[in-house]
Amino acid sequence: MADLLIITGARAADRAVIAPKELAKRTKTVHIDVDPAEIGKNMSTTVPVVGDVKVILSQLLAHKPVADTADWLEDLRARRKRERRDEPVHREGAVSPVTLMRSLGGKLDDDACVCVDVGQNQIWAAKHLPLQHGRFLTSGGLGTMGYSLPAALGAKTAAPGRQTVVVCGDGSFQMSMNELATMKNIGADVKIVMIRNGVLGLVNEIQNKLYSGPFGVDLEHSPDFEKIAAAYGIGSSTVADDKELDGALSRMFSEKGPYLLVCRVAPEATTGD
Structure with missing residues (x-):
């Protein structure tokens, strides 16, 4: 604190x-x-x-510093190292968002452009996605759900030679999934990593901390996203086990053109996992 x-x-x-x-x-x-x-x-x-x-x-x-912060900065670096070594929380039949971000980071080019949406996906990516010299495109705290897909189109248009990846949730994806048509039409090589937890995750997490349910953020009856991708002529797959993550990510990046990887995450997963 x-x-x-x-x-x-x-x-x-x-x-x-x-x-x-x-x-x-x-x-x-x-x-x-x-x-x-x-x-x-x-x-x-x-x-x-x-x-x-x-x-x-x-x-x-213009004023001189009043204290030496070297020890404090070293303590922060040590805490960060410990956090990165922490074992992710594993849940049966679901992918750990921490493991997902770490695995995804291992597949990224040094100059990759990662476009993240709004909510838990944004926080997990910011905390656990290792980036080298790439770009992390985010709308910050503006709450602009649906930002990531059009942002990725803009990034890919501006720098077509750079690897471009979307990280989004199942709620934010549905805010702008019509962009799949543009991705397909122009052949934009954008890879979409969707966290499907069946809720508006960040709102659900905050409400669970502060209030008692029921909460109106349930997305349990969301559509079949693989069928939606297929309707646009875009390849897709689903992964629900940490052990299958590496293979699923490798297959996604081996595909040409846009691709959707649906990652099933437990609805009780939090940004503190």
């Missing part, structure tokens, strides 16, 4: 800060934003600063 949290130009929305009262008990907060309405809207602020972030940060950088 940080002693001081500095928020610059961000909304501190309810999905980003799940328990603001608990955070306020342990952490002092400096919130910098050009819009005063955003400061203190969802969480209390120790030091509110209204103004242009660029100007304010330039003024702060």
Whole structure:
């Protein structure tokens, strides 16, 4: 837990800060934003600063550091190494999202472009997908479900020679799956890795932490995504076992043109797994 949290130009929305009262008990907060309405809207602020972030940060950088952070940075690096060594949570008949991201990372080119959507898939990718010199395209905290497929089309058009991969959930995929038609029509070599957990995962995770059910985020009766891909003339397959991941990913990358890999993940899997 940080002693001081500095928020610059961000909304501190309810999905980003799940328990603001608990955070306020342990952490002092400096919130910098050009819009005063955003400061203190969802969480209390120790030091509110209204103004242009660029100007304010330039003024702060003019001051000398007050502490040596070398030990703190080394501690963070050590924690990161331990996290990467942690054994993923395995569930029967499902793929571990952590194992999926680690396995996917091992198949990526150094300059790969990875386009992630919104929700748990976004967080799992950010935490566990090892990237070298590639690009990680994300809409951040804007909540733009359906972002990844059109983003991948744009990335592939701009850099046709670079490996382009989509990471999305079954909810976000259905927001823009019509883009499969464009992918097929132009022959865009985009590989789609879908996390199918049958729920709007991040909303489900947050609601389970804060409330009791039932929750209206169930996608249990989603369509057969392999049949949808076939209707567009696109190859696909489904994997539901960590032991089959490596082979499934290898087959996906060996295919020419767009391809959909449906990865079954347990609905109870969380971003803390």
